[in-house]
Structures are given as C-alpha cells and as structure tokens.
Amino acid sequence: MTLAYDSIEESVVTAILAGRLRPGTRLGEAKLAEIYGVSRTRVREAMMRLEARGIVHVSARRGWFIVEPSATEARAAFQARRLIEAGMLRALDHVPADAIAHLYAHVQEERRALDAGQVGSRTCLLGDFHIHLAHAFGNPFLTDILRDLTARTTLVSMLYQSDQHAAESSDDHDRIVALLAAGDFAGAATLMDEHIRRVEDGLDLAVARDPLAGLREILSPGAPAVSTAFPNAAISNAGGEET
Amino acid sequence: MTLAYDSIEESVVTAILAGRLRPGTRLGEAKLAEIYGVSRTRVREAMMRLEARGIVHVSARRGWFIVEPSATEARAAFQARRLIEAGMLRALDHVPADAIAHLYAHVQEERRALDAGQVGSRTCLLGDFHIHLAHAFGNPFLTDILRDLTARTTLVSMLYQSDQHAAESSDDHDRIVALLAAGDFAGAATLMDEHIRRVEDGLDLAVARDPLAGLREILSPGAPAVSTAFPNAAISNAGGEET
DNA sequence: CTGATCAATCTTGTATACAAGATTGGTACG
DNA sequence: CGTACCAATCTTGTATACAAGATTGATCAG
Structure with a gap:
C-alpha cells in the first residue's frame, strides 16, 4: 500500500x-x-x-x-492532559445522546475486561476512553494531541508504576459519563481533573529513575530463578496501566 | 551539520x-x-x-x-488555542518577576514594530507573545503544541483575513501581562479567552473559501494593471496577521 | 585470570538511481 | 478556431549502495 x-x-x-x-x-x-x-x-x-x-x-x-519520560516530563504530560481534558469538558454545552451511549458502552467494555482479568485489553480500553471522549468533543486537533499525550502517560505508567487502580479508574470514567449525561459539565471537568491527578499521584515520581531498575530488581537476592523459555518476551503485555 | x-x-x-x-x-x-x-x-x-x-x-x-485550513479547521484551531491558553493561565499560581519583565519587554517590542509600521516583524511578534507565554508556563509539551497551533492560526489569518486590529491585540497582550503581574490569573484567563475569540471573530469564516479568490480579485475588472517586476514575490510579507 | 586493544560485524546516516504519476506544451484533426 | 491527443519534462515515491560510527567478541599482554 x-x-x-x-x-x-x-x-x-x-x-x-x-x-x-x-x-x-x-x-x-x-x-x-x-x-x-x-x-x-x-x-x-x-x-x-x-x-x-x-x-x-x-x-x-x-x-x-x-521514549522514556523523565519524572519532570511525566508531570508535564499529566498536567497537559489535565488541562486539556478538563478544559474540553468545561467547554461543552451539549452532548448528543448517541455519544453518551457510545461512552457508556465503552465503560461497560472496560468492566468486562476488568472482570475477566484481561490486562492487555484493559490497559488499552482505559486509555482509549479518554481518546473517545476527545473524539466526542469533535475537535480533531485536540483529539490528535490527546492521543499522543495519552501514549506518553501510558509509557510513564509503565516506568513509574507503583499502584494501579484499574477498577477505580473505570469507576471514575463511569461517573464522568454520568455527569455528562446529566448536563453537569463543570462537575465532569472537576472530576476529570481529580481523576487524572489520582492516576498521577498513584505513581512513584519522587524516586529518581534508575535505568537499571528493571534488571536490578530481577537480579536482586531472593528473586526467583527464571525458568520460562522466554525470559523477556517482547510481544506479551508489559504491565503498564493507563487511566 | x-x-x-x-x-x-x-x-x-x-x-x-x-x-x-x-x-x-x-x-x-x-x-x-x-x-x-x-x-x-x-x-x-x-x-x-x-x-x-x-x-x-x-x-x-x-x-x-x-496547509490551507478550511473554515471548520480554522474554528477548531482557535478553539484549541483558547482552551489551552486560558487553561494555562487559570492553572497558574505564581509568575516570577523576571518572567513578567520579559513579557512586558515583548509587548513593548510589539508597540515599537506597530508604531514603525513594520508589518513583518509585527506579525511575528504578535504570534510570538503567545509562545513566550506558553514558555513562561514551563510545560514544554504545551509550548510545542501551542507553537504548532499558532502557526496554523497564523495561516488561517492569512486566508480569511478581514480586519486585523494589530493595535488592539497588543493592548490585550499588555492587559493580560498586567493581570498576571497583579496575580489575577482567573482574570487573565478570561481576558485571554476573549482576546483569542476577538481575533477569530475578526475573520471572515462564514464565506465559503474560494481557491481562486486571490487570482479572481487580482483579475477583477477595474483592478490596476500589474507593473512591478516581481508580481508575486514569494519572499516578501504575505499580509497575514496574528493575534 | 583480568583488562585493554583491535578487528569483524552490525546499524544508522546520506546520497543517488530509477520508476511512475502529473503537468505542460505542441500538434494534428475536426 | 477549438479540442483532443500525445510526447517531453518535471516531480515525487521507493529502493539500494555506500560511508561512518557503535557494538561486540576475540586475542594478547601483564
């Protein structure tokens, strides 16, 4: 092609x-x-x-x-997302019923992946929610910008992951859609800001990032011996989680 | 290199x-x-x-x-800028004195170019103000995003230019910096939103864009005969104006 | 056995060759 | 005179060749 x-x-x-x-x-x-x-x-x-x-x-x-975002870049990426996503919601004055339905369907998909324990599609879906939201807003420039920012914060989550509350994130998504459906755009914007901040706060950005962290952890005394045939399969899920 | x-x-x-x-x-x-x-x-x-x-x-x-942004794209670009730039100002809680001084100096440069009637540097300076502001905010991602968005709105201004109030824009810039210096970030954000909206409203986005508009105008009956040796010099200023 | 040096190999950086579509100008035909 | 066709030319699309730096592994001195 x-x-x-x-x-x-x-x-x-x-x-x-x-x-x-x-x-x-x-x-x-x-x-x-x-x-x-x-x-x-x-x-x-x-x-x-x-x-x-x-x-x-x-x-x-x-x-x-x-890219491997530094802690500073990580904070900047989350700040940019907060600012833009909350701003989008606050700027809304009407959301078509089918867009609401679409978003609800997406949240339910998140739930299913969550219940089924499908880490891979779960990660994808949690990030996709924000992109779909941007799409619903109808500004293609902001959609593109948010896709790239979300990719970056996904990478950040993989690097600085401490606790990832996938279930809570999905709950937040659900509540945001509910507020949008009720026409409470300011409330949705505030919740979005808090939601993204929660995800950011769940990371370990205070720790100086050590490029050997992964290897160090694997080789730490007391780590179980590697016994799989594919000690570092590049294809499988890497464990980073998104909002 | x-x-x-x-x-x-x-x-x-x-x-x-x-x-x-x-x-x-x-x-x-x-x-x-x-x-x-x-x-x-x-x-x-x-x-x-x-x-x-x-x-x-x-x-x-x-x-x-x-790129030649369509009217729809033009509106989207301005909306994105409004949302991000106002959001940045609203998110501020402190601006260092030297940043204020830097911005004031920039506004004075705008004034000088304005008084001297230097259209080229004026265009550049009016757009640069917003980029400097983004830079002062300290988020490199948002700075990059705004640089590209500003480039796009500059192109929009060239395409749909109706009236360009360069002096008013510079006044707006001045007042925004004053509000920032006074610590009134919400006020600065509101003014920024209005400022960008004013620029957008000054354009002729309602008119369906005609790809032959430039040529048509030049060849309209009653247009003065072209007598310059460089009827369409690509190097000189093209007349588009920025916020 | 440890450490340094060096050659073989691998990977990117840049230019160039050639294919293929688009444009343009001219020519022949109606 | 106008229109359609066609060839010459120009411009991009893609691959490939080769140069240059980086990596790796082996060899050799201590």
Missing part, C-alpha cells in the same frame, strides 16, 4: 497504548522493514514522524527507541 | 509565523534541497515531520504544500 509509514506509525502508537511496547524498547530499522515488507526508507519516514510527535527518539547511529 | 532537517523544519515554521509563507505555497523538494545544500532525503525527512505536525501536507506526486 502507499501509506506504509502511516501503518507503521499507527502500529507503534497502538502497541504503546495497549502496553505491548515498553519505554526504552529499541526499534531497529531493518527489523521493522522486514516486518512490514518495505525498505528502510519508509521505516525511517515513520520514525521521523513519530519523533516529531514525541513518541520515539533517535540516538545517533545507535537506533530508535521508545 | 547533522541536524539539517531540524533546520529546515524550524525555518518553515518560523517563516509561517512571520507571515512570509502563505497557505498553499508549494515546497519543492529539489528547491529546498538546493537552498539548504543537502539531498532530497533530508528535505523529505523534514517534510514528513512537518506533516506529522500538521504544518504541511503532501499531494501525491504533486508536491508538498503549506
């Missing part, structure tokens, strides 16, 4: 939102080229676009990596 | 903010490559990044063009 870089671009963002790509993961040009059946040229174009969106960064002659 | 695409990217955005690049302008790869002394590869990389940022778009096998 003529839009292969679009496909690569979207795949990467989707994989991040689903928690399948961890921060710091290296994206080799040759490997991606083979996966997508194109030359490195197209892959590089996709990477350039992703870098402009702040999703990946390049280390000279070493490769492309999923 | 190793960052040529960065240089190309920034040049284009800067030229838009300064009103030197009009919406719809074609950016030929070969031409840019020669200007910057690099191969088309680097130019394409820069274009890809600019497209991801919504600054240019590509028409298959015809070339790269500065």
Whole structure:
C-alpha cells in the first residue's frame, strides 16, 4: 500500500497504548522493514514522524527507541492532559445522546475486561476512553494531541508504576459519563481533573529513575530463578496501566 | 551539520509565523534541497515531520504544500488555542518577576514594530507573545503544541483575513501581562479567552473559501494593471496577521 | 585470570538511481 | 478556431549502495 509509514506509525502508537511496547524498547530499522515488507526508507519516514510527535527518539547511529519520560516530563504530560481534558469538558454545552451511549458502552467494555482479568485489553480500553471522549468533543486537533499525550502517560505508567487502580479508574470514567449525561459539565471537568491527578499521584515520581531498575530488581537476592523459555518476551503485555 | 532537517523544519515554521509563507505555497523538494545544500532525503525527512505536525501536507506526486485550513479547521484551531491558553493561565499560581519583565519587554517590542509600521516583524511578534507565554508556563509539551497551533492560526489569518486590529491585540497582550503581574490569573484567563475569540471573530469564516479568490480579485475588472517586476514575490510579507 | 586493544560485524546516516504519476506544451484533426 | 491527443519534462515515491560510527567478541599482554 502507499501509506506504509502511516501503518507503521499507527502500529507503534497502538502497541504503546495497549502496553505491548515498553519505554526504552529499541526499534531497529531493518527489523521493522522486514516486518512490514518495505525498505528502510519508509521505516525511517515513520520514525521521523513519530519523533516529531514525541513518541520515539533517535540516538545517533545507535537506533530508535521508545521514549522514556523523565519524572519532570511525566508531570508535564499529566498536567497537559489535565488541562486539556478538563478544559474540553468545561467547554461543552451539549452532548448528543448517541455519544453518551457510545461512552457508556465503552465503560461497560472496560468492566468486562476488568472482570475477566484481561490486562492487555484493559490497559488499552482505559486509555482509549479518554481518546473517545476527545473524539466526542469533535475537535480533531485536540483529539490528535490527546492521543499522543495519552501514549506518553501510558509509557510513564509503565516506568513509574507503583499502584494501579484499574477498577477505580473505570469507576471514575463511569461517573464522568454520568455527569455528562446529566448536563453537569463543570462537575465532569472537576472530576476529570481529580481523576487524572489520582492516576498521577498513584505513581512513584519522587524516586529518581534508575535505568537499571528493571534488571536490578530481577537480579536482586531472593528473586526467583527464571525458568520460562522466554525470559523477556517482547510481544506479551508489559504491565503498564493507563487511566 | 547533522541536524539539517531540524533546520529546515524550524525555518518553515518560523517563516509561517512571520507571515512570509502563505497557505498553499508549494515546497519543492529539489528547491529546498538546493537552498539548504543537502539531498532530497533530508528535505523529505523534514517534510514528513512537518506533516506529522500538521504544518504541511503532501499531494501525491504533486508536491508538498503549506496547509490551507478550511473554515471548520480554522474554528477548531482557535478553539484549541483558547482552551489551552486560558487553561494555562487559570492553572497558574505564581509568575516570577523576571518572567513578567520579559513579557512586558515583548509587548513593548510589539508597540515599537506597530508604531514603525513594520508589518513583518509585527506579525511575528504578535504570534510570538503567545509562545513566550506558553514558555513562561514551563510545560514544554504545551509550548510545542501551542507553537504548532499558532502557526496554523497564523495561516488561517492569512486566508480569511478581514480586519486585523494589530493595535488592539497588543493592548490585550499588555492587559493580560498586567493581570498576571497583579496575580489575577482567573482574570487573565478570561481576558485571554476573549482576546483569542476577538481575533477569530475578526475573520471572515462564514464565506465559503474560494481557491481562486486571490487570482479572481487580482483579475477583477477595474483592478490596476500589474507593473512591478516581481508580481508575486514569494519572499516578501504575505499580509497575514496574528493575534 | 583480568583488562585493554583491535578487528569483524552490525546499524544508522546520506546520497543517488530509477520508476511512475502529473503537468505542460505542441500538434494534428475536426 | 477549438479540442483532443500525445510526447517531453518535471516531480515525487521507493529502493539500494555506500560511508561512518557503535557494538561486540576475540586475542594478547601483564
């Protein structure tokens, strides 16, 4: 197809939102080229676009990596989301019934994934709620901006995860939709601000981030011996959770 | 240098903010490559990044063009700016004295350009005010987002320009800084919202945009005969004005 | 056995070649 | 005179070649 870089671009963002790509993961040009059946040229174009969106960064002659937001960047990303998402809700003056229905259906999907213990789709759905909300607002620029910001905060959650209250997040989502349905936009905006702040507060941003943390933990004395055939499967869920 | 695409990217955005690049302008790869002394590869990389940022778009096998926002997109861009910029000011709880001084100095620069009738630098300065404000807020993500949104609204102003009250805009800027200095952040936020709305209302978004408008006007009966040696100099100011 | 040096290998950075669609100008035909 | 067709030209789309830096693993000195 003529839009292969679009496909690569979207795949990467989707994989991040689903928690399948961890921060710091290296994206080799040759490997991606083979996966997508194109030359490195197209892959590089996709990477350039992703870098402009702040999703990946390049280390000279070493490769492309999923960004690893610092604690400062993490706070900035959450602040940006709070500001924009609360602002959107506050600016609303009417929500069509079918949009409400759509959002409710989404929350119920979250619930199902939650009950079924499907961590992967749960992560994806919790992040998607915010993107759907932005979509319902009807401003394509803000939707795009929020998609990228949500991707970043998903990465942040993977890096600084301490406790993730998926159930509480879904409850918040439910209440936000209820307030919107009732026409209480200011209330919904306030709740959204609190909701995102709660997620941020649930992280361990105070701790200076140690690049070897993952390895250190694995190798700590008393850690169980690794016995799986795939000690570091890149495909499986990485455990980061979204709002 | 190793960052040529960065240089190309920034040049284009800067030229838009300064009103030197009009919406719809074609950016030929070969031409840019020669200007910057690099191969088309680097130019394409820069274009890809600019497209991801919504600054240019590509028409298959015809070339790269500065985006021409539709009336709907124009409204969305202004809405996004209102929401984010007002939200930023409302979220403030302290502005350092030197930041205030910096902003005041900027407003005075606006005044000087205004009095001197320098249309080019005036356009640039009026847009830059908002970017400096975002910078003062200290959230790099929001700063980047606003730079791109401001570039878009600058393009909108060039397309739908009806009346541009540069002096009033500068007055608004002055009053916003005064409110910030006084610690009245809610007031500053409200004024910012009104300010951006005023600029938007000053445009002719109701009129269905005619792609031939420029040409039609030039060729209208009674138009003065063209007598300059450079009937359509691409370098000079294009007349679009910013907030 | 430890540590440093160096060569082989891998990966990205950049340019260039060539294919394919779009534009343009001219020519022939009605 | 006007219109349709066609060839020459230009521009982008994609792949590939090659250069240059980074990594890795082996070899050798201490």
